[in-house]
Amino acid sequence: MKPLIIANWKCNPITLEEAKLLFDSIAKGIKNIKRVEVVICPPFVYLVTSNKRQVTSIKLGAQDLFWEEKGAYTGEISPKQLSDLGCEYVILGHSERRKYQGETDEMINKKIKSAAKEKLKIILCIDKISQLKNDLKGASEEELKNLILAYEPLFAIGTGKPCGIEKAKKMRLLIGKNSAKNTPVLYGGSVNSQNANDYIKKADFQGLLVGGASLNPSEFIKIVKSIDHD
Ligand code: PGA
DSSP: OOOEEEEEOOSOOSSHHHHHHHHHHHHHHTTTOOSOEEEEEOOGGGHHHHHHTOOTTEEEEESOOOSSSSSSOTTOOOHHHHHHTTEEEEEESOHHHHHHSOOOHHHHHHHHHHHHHTTOEEEEEESSHHHHHHHTTTOOTTTTTTEEEEEOOGGGTTTSOOOOHHHHHHHHHHHHHTSOTTOOEEEESSOOTTTHHHHHHTTOOSEEEESGGGGSHHHHHHHHHHHOOO
16 A cells, blocks of 8 residues: 545635635645545635646545434534545544534444445544544444544644654554554655654654644645655
8 A cells, every 4th residue: 555645624714715825735745646646635615626727646535424314404414425426435423523513432433334335435534542442343354344443642633743653653553553554554744855764664653644744735735745755
């Protein structure tokens, strides 16, 4: 598997024009990248535009979904609607959703099963092993086939204080022991172009989940390029 770099734009930018500009600047900067898979997860409202931009080197992802396929669920977006828009990936269980939307492990568990049914590649964010166990409760081997985990320590998210490599390495090992063999694990939390490669080379992560730095095209391109080598 190629290292996976996920751009999580969160609730940014504010306008469609800015979103187009950001998407195109990133696309232009990484067009010759061969050894890294880049996924952009914009807010739902920019998915259609991003998909129309037809950049084959960038895959699309969503930042959340609802577990039902369709129906009377005001404000929700279903897995089928996402795959129809060209989404291959979905971030689930992000700590900001657990905190601000009150998402519980039970809700995340339902979302995982529903995303798996639609064959979306799930990026499940955790900051402790108990979440891993609860979020994946009762999920079958088949449902977990497309699972990617992301270790996102709360203290490192959006703080500019990334997790130290030694601690990250220990967590990578622990997650490996508590998950199915060969499940990729990403690191997320204050990733920048200076520390990105260390998480992959020194702590054995299979990729990165990048928040703040993914809104700055030149910094994000530098991150991708720092990983794009043998
Ligand atoms: P950050 O966010 O890179 O801004 O710390 C990471 C994340 O929340 O996925």
